[in-house]
Amino acid sequence: MAHTQKPLALSAPKIFFAHGPGDAAGTLKSWASNIEDDSIIAKTYSGQVFDLAKELGSELLVITDNLSSHKLDADKISVESMPRGEMGNGWKYWVNMKKHAEHVARRASDFGADVAIVSLHYGLLSLSAFKKYQIPVILDMHNTLWPMGVEPHFVRKLLLKTMAFNGQSGLEAVIAVSPECGRQLNRLIAKKPIFEHIPQYPKSLQNISSNKRPVSPSKEFRILFAGRIEKKKGIFDILEAAEILINEGYPQVKWIIAGSGSAEHQLKVEIERRNLSSHFELKGQLCRSDLTEELIKANATITPTRAGFAEGLAKAPLESLIAGIPALLSSVVPAAEVVKNAAIVFEPSSPAEIASSVRQLLEVPSYYDSLCKSSKNLTHLLFNVQYSYKNAALEALAIASGK
Numbered sequence: 001m002a003h004t005q006k007p008l009a010l011s012a013p014k015i016f017f018a019h020g021p022g023d024a025a026g027t028l029k030s031w032a033s034n035i036e037d038d039s040i041i042a043k044t045y046s047g048q049v050f051d052l053a054k055e056l057g058s059e060l061l062v063i064t065d066n067l068s069s070h071k072l073d074a075d076k077i078s079v080e081s082m083p084r085g086e087m088g089n090g091w092k093y094w095v096n097m098k099k100h101a102e103h104v105a106r107r108a109s110d111f112g113a114d115v116a117i118v119s120l121h122y123g124l125l126s127l128s129a130f131k132k133y134q135i136p137v138i139l140d141m142h143n144t145l146w147p148m149g150v151e152p153h154f155v156r157k158l159l160l161k162t163m164a165f166n167g168q169s170g171l172e173a174v175i176a177v178s179p180e181c182g183r184q185l186n187r188l189i190a191k192k193p194i195f196e197h198i199p200q201y202p203k204s205l206q207n208i209s210s211n212k213r214p215v216s217p218s219k220e221f222r223i224l225f226a227g228r229i230e231k232k233k234g235i236f237d238i239l240e241a242a243e244i245l246i247n248e249g250y251p252q253v254k255w256i257i258a259g260s261g262s263a264e265h266q267l268k269v270e271i272e273r274r275n276l277s278s279h280f281e282l283k284g285q286l287c288r289s290d291l292t293e294e295l296i297k298a299n300a301t302i303t304p305t306r307a308g309f310a311e312g313l314a315k316a317p318l319e320s321l322i323a324g325i326p327a328l329l330s331s332v333v334p335a336a337e338v339v340k341n342a343a344i345v346f347e348p349s350s351p352a353e354i355a356s357s358v359r360q361l362l363e364v365p366s367y368y369d370s371l372c373k374s375s376k377n378l379t380h381l382l383f384n385v386q387y388s389y390k391n392a393a394l395e396a397l398a399i400a401s402g403k
Contacts, residue, residue: 012057013397016113016135017049018104020121020142024064025072025079032074041288042199042315045142048390049117050077056397061111063104065121082107098125105129115400117175117393120145124160127167136172138396141181143312145188148180149332149348150308157188164188173396175389177312178334193399195392198338199315201322201382202288208296209324209376221362222254223328224298226291226316229261234304234330236263239270240351241358242279248355250362251279256294258283295323299368300361303329307348317343321378326371328357342375 024046030037031050046062053060053076062079072079084100087093101122108116108130118126119140130137145160146152152160164185174194176182182194229235238255245253257267257280264282271280283294295301301320305311309332317327317335320342327339330348344360346353361368381387 012059013114013401014059014112015049015053015061015397016108016111016116017046017060017062018108018116018118018122018126018140019046019062019064020119021065022046023066024062025066025070025081028062028072028074028077028079036202036288038288041205041291041319042201043388045140045389048200048388049393052390052393053077061108061113063107080107094125097123098129101126101129102132105133105135108135109133115172115397117396124163124167127164127171129167131167131170135170136400137167137170138393138400139171139174139185139192141174141176141185141312144178144181144310144334145184147308147310147332148334161188168192172400175392175396179337180334181312193396195395197389197392198381198387199313199318200385200388201319203383205292205322206379206383208292208322209379219252220254221250221252221358222256222298222300223358224256224258224294224301224316225303226258226286226294226301226319227303227314229257229259229264229267230309231263232306232309233261234306234348235267236270237304237306237349237351237354238302239267239274239276241354242276243274244351244355245358246279248359250359253279253358253362255280256283256298257281258286258291258294260285291319295319295325298323298325300326300328300358302354303327303333303335304346304354305330305333305348307332313338318382321375321382324372324376324379326361326368326375328354338381339378340374342371342378344371 027037027044027046031047059076063082065083066081082104087096104122113135115136116130117138117140120143127137168189171192174185174192176194176196179196227233242255271277301316303314303316314333314335317329317339320327327343329336329343329345331345332348336343336345344357346357385391
């Protein structure tokens with residue numbers, strides 16, 4: 001039976017936000033106290049939704065999978081934890097995902113939501129679940145549906161297409177963190193309004209790019225990797241690239257690794273085994289202020305993601321724009337479309353190309369300077385509400401309202 005979507009009063013809609021795994025309760029606590037969350041460098045998406053709800057005068061219920069998040073209320077905003085638990089593999093995963101999506105959608109209905117902003121974290125199955133309760137959905141794509149540059153298997157693509165098709169009548173708009181996210185969704189279903197956004201950063205970081213970093217053979221050249229330490233993120237390709245550069249006579253390159261992950265111990269072991277300890281600094285997971293210090297000291301950032309790893313954007317290349325330095329990244333990183341001519345793009349899983357990219361920066365100072373200039377010219381994108389998640393959400397809400 002066909003359902004008629006409930007009209008949405010944009011002046012003060014009741015908004016349900018299925019956020020995903022982030023610590024929305026921690027963010028709300030900082031937001032309510034007017035304190036910036038120093039645990040991450042970028043502005044949080046949940047914090048921007050809090051701002052939007054306050055401006056609209058809306059009631060907002062945020063659901064998170066984060067186990068550390070506890071129930072918290074502030075003004076008209078509430079955060080609740082609804083962890084999805086062990087999902088299993090194969091067909092069990094899809095069955096459990098469907099059950100969890102239905103559970104989340106039922107909570108939205110009980111809340112009396114006029115509209116739901118639903119993270120892709122809850123899967124395309126969530127579209128049908130919310131459709132059952134006649135709640136208009138804005139799909140929040142922080143990730144791609146499949147790895148960029150890799151054609152999905154026929155069966156997987158058919159499954160995704162079926163899930164999207166079954167729920168598309170309740171899908172009003174899409175918020176996408178990169179053009180690649182929107183392109184992939186458009187391959188599955190009829191086109192929907194897509195509002196892209198760019199991660200935003202605190203104004204306090206706006207002027208750190210003023211420090212000049214001249215390239216000189218006698219000076220240390222620092223390259224910053226900031227992200228999860230996983231094999232698929234290309235972290236071990238950096239080790240091989242470091243060996244190539246040392247053998248070619250570039251011992252001044254220092255690799256700064258900021259982050260944590262399942263391969264952290266293995267990385268330490270490999271660095272010692274290859275006698276590379278003097279060329280690497282392992283910083284662990286850094287807060288905003290400490291990561292900012294590393295950006296100020298860095299000459300470039302690197303994001304060597306391997307083919308087969310799905311990510312919506314990758315923020316590290318954007319953070320090179322804050323510092324006014326070049327970004328080195330593989331061709332399967334969606335952020336390449338944002339950093340544009342402030343970057344050197346190389347093929348994934350290629351230590352030789354990583355080494356070649358670094359060599360270009362070391363051997364041609366004028367080229368390095370031109371990349372720094374391009375980087376600084378793009379910095380404004382990260383401090384402009386026009387490109388913010390908040391603005392994209394507002395535009396999507398206007399579509400969902402039918403106005």
